Amino acid sequence: MDDQLYREIILDHYKNPRGHGVIEDADAEADGMNPLCGDEVSIYVAFAEDGETIEDVKFSGRGCAISQAATSMLMELAVGKTADEVARMPRDELLEEIGVPLQNNPTRLKCALLGLTTLKVALHKAKGTPLPDGLAGFDELELK
Amino acid sequence: MAVTTPRKLDAQTLRQDFPIFGHPIHGKPLSYLDSASSSQKPRQVLDAMRTFYETSYANVHRGVYDLAERATAGFEASREKVRALINAPSTAEVIFTRNVTQGLNLVAYAWGLDNLGPGDVAVVTELEHHANFVPWQQIAKRTGAEFRVIGIDDAGELRLDGLDAIAQAGQIKVVAANLVSNTLGTINPIDRLTAWAHEQGAIMVVDAAQAVPHRRVDVQALGCDFLGFTSHKLCGPTGAGALYGRRELLERMSPFEMGGEMIRKVSIEETTWNDLPYKFEAGTPAFVEAYGMGVAIDYITEVGIEAIEEYEHELVGLVLDRLAELPWVTVYGPPAGRRAGIVSFNVDDVHPHDVAQILDSEGVCVRASHHCTQPLMRRLGITATARASFYLYSIPEEIDRLIGGLHKVRKVFA
Ligand SMILES: Cc1ncc(COP(=O)(O)O)c(C=O)c1O
Numbered sequence: 001m002d003d004q005l006y007r008e009i010i011l012d013h014y015k016n017p018r019g020h021g022v023i024e025d026a027d028a029e030a031d032g033m034n035p036l037c038g039d040e041v042s043i044y045v046a047f048a049e050d051g052e053t054i055e056d057v058k059f060s061g062r063g064c065a066i067s068q069a070a071t072s073m074l075m076e077l078a079v080g081k082t083a084d085e086v087a088r089m090p091r092d093e094l095l096e097e098i099g100v101p102l103q104n105n106p107t108r109l110k111c112a113l114l115g116l117t118t119l120k121v122a123l124h125k126a127k128g129t130p131l132p133d134g135l136a137g138f139d140e141l142e143l144k
Numbered sequence: 145m146a147v148t149t150p151r152k153l154d155a156q157t158l159r160q161d162f163p164i165f166g167h168p169i170h171g172k173p174l175s176y177l178d179s180a181s182s183s184q185k186p187r188q189v190l191d192a193m194r195t196f197y198e199t200s201y202a203n204v205h206r207g208v209y210d211l212a213e214r215a216t217a218g219f220e221a222s223r224e225k226v227r228a229l230i231n232a233p234s235t236a237e238v239i240f241t242r243n244v245t246q247g248l249n250l251v252a253y254a255w256g257l258d259n260l261g262p263g264d265v266a267v268v269t270e271l272e273h274h275a276n277f278v279p280w281q282q283i284a285k286r287t288g289a290e291f292r293v294i295g296i297d298d299a300g301e302l303r304l305d306g307l308d309a310i311a312q313a314g315q316i317k318v319v320a321a322n323l324v325s326n327t328l329g330t331i332n333p334i335d336r337l338t339a340w341a342h343e344q345g346a347i348m349v350v351d352a353a354q355a356v357p358h359r360r361v362d363v364q365a366l367g368c369d370f371l372g373f374t375s376h377k378l379c380g381p382t383g384a385g386a387l388y389g390r391r392e393l394l395e396r397m398s399p400f401e402m403g404g405e406m407i408r409k410v411s412i413e414e415t416t417w418n419d420l421p422y423k424f425e426a427g428t429p430a431f432v433e434a435y436g437m438g439v440a441i442d443y444i445t446e447v448g449i450e451a452i453e454e455y456e457h458e459l460v461g462l463v464l465d466r467l468a469e470l471p472w473v474t475v476y477g478p479p480a481g482r483r484a485g486i487v488s489f490n491v492d493d494v495h496p497h498d499v500a501q502i503l504d505s506e507g508v509c510v511r512a513s514h515h516c517t518q519p520l521m522r523r524l525g526i527t528a529t530a531r532a533s534f535y536l537y538s539i540p541e542e543i544d545r546l547i548g549g550l551h552k553v554r555k556v557f558a
Contacts (some may be wrong), residue, residue, distance in 0.1 A: 037497060037512065064495035065497075065498045
């Protein structure tokens with residue numbers, strides 16, 4: 001199954017992550033942690049003039065190939081969308097983008113969704129957009 | 145003088161006692177290298193528990209009828225097996241628990257809340273599992289006591305040269321340490337720690353979860369005051385464990401949980417406590433599991449505890465040699481001579497999750513996590529490792545498949 005899991009595109013995003021870095025004085029940010037493995041991700045958002053559209057988004061932290069690649073893809077998906085659009089983005093949209101079968105692997109599903117959950121938390125803190133419903137699985141996600 | 149030839153362990157034969165090895169994973173033979181997390185179960189334990197349910201089941205310590213007597217006898221016989229295994233002076237000092245975590249919490253709450261206060265110090269080690277770390281950290285907070293940690297050197301061994309500095313922090317009241325580290329396999333000098341603890345007027349609490357299943361543990365030789373272990377790591381069922389406690393301490397302690405079984409007399413005004421060990425066993429215990437733990441103790445005793453230790457020692461030497469041939473693998477912890485059958489490692493530039501996932505596709509089960517030792521991970525400057533661990537049914541072929549799997553990891557991430 002790893003042959004499906006570690007597809008070329010996953011490995012490419014893992015080795016060359018898009019949007020990797022830090023935004024100083026970000027308009028929104030949050031730190032997420034996967035309590036299962038201790039992996040951490042921080043997400044930084046800068047809004048455009050309208051204060052709604054995501055102009056730039058970056059992430060830092062360390063994690064497995066699935067979590068890093070998924071977060072990298074998320075950075076590409078999120079740019080240009082409004083905070084509200086991202087807050088309402090169904091997780092399946094990201095999972096489709098990742099394109100690897102994770103339905104039967106809830107542990108790795110958490111890896112894949114760590115970035116999206118953390119981004120939604122960042123937007124929630126800055127804009128009051130809805131929290132992700134999957135937050136139940138991330139009890140220890142820091143709401144700093 | 146009678147000469148006894150030490151029994152050699154025959155893992156290939158023992159393996160046939162474990163039904164799980166008859167079931168391939170992803171079409172590959174199962175290589176189970178995660179016994180430090182939980183061990184597999186031999187047919188003898190599974191059959192005995194089933195027979196108990198089918199022929200001797202009724203609640204323990206309650207009924208006067210024969211069935212209840214039989215159930216109680218099975219449960220109490222298991223207590224004697226635990227006593228003998230760890231050489232406790234008396235079965236009154238053997239408390240059945242749900243697992244080692246519950247045993248350690250029992251000590252932290254029932255002893256700690258009444259005996260710690262401002263000016264006192266609770267000491268743990270940087271190698272602790274969260275089960276023997278967090279309870280002491282939190283009880284210290286609640287009682288106003290200090291909390292100190294004995295550090296490790298780069299080989300993952302305790303720095304006993306730091307003890308004097310720790311003693312400056314106040315009146316040391318409790319020292320809590322594991323006998324074998326579940327992450328690094330380090331075998332800790334519990335005898336020396338116990339001597340130090342007693343010199344300070346402190347009690348010594350030992351987490352023997354990774355020791356009792358794999359090596360001879362003797363609470364009287366160690367001189368410790370409390371020692372806990374868990375059934376599911378020694379071929380027994382989940383839901384059972386045991387805590388040894390020194391009688392004088394147990395007698396002076398208040399109960400941990402309260403309800404049925406642990407009382408002598410209850411009135412509206414007052415309640416008095418049952419005798420040891422029942423004072424610490426509130427409610428219906430997991431007695432079939434406790435019974436199953438006794439059968440598991442018979443099983444590993446029959447195999448030979450010394451034989452198990454020696455065999456795992458061979459395996460860990462073998463895997464360390466094989467891993468040393470891979471320059472892209474980092475191994476954590478002490479050399480083979482000073483470690484139990486546990487090896488934590490990382491593959492360069494590959495997260496342990498990914499290592500474990502690819503190994504899984506080869507039928508190889510290793511744990512990828514912080515192993516409930518986050519302070520230790522921080523000390524090592526990492527967030528997680530992959531960990532291979534052995535038991536009496538582990539075979540060298542599993543190490544071959546592990547090494548083969550690691551080469552595949554390298555290929556996927558090249
Ligand atoms: C050293 C050590 N202590 C405590 C535990 C906790 O065991 P349990 O979950 O059975 O209470 C473990 C195993 O997970 C362990 O390896």
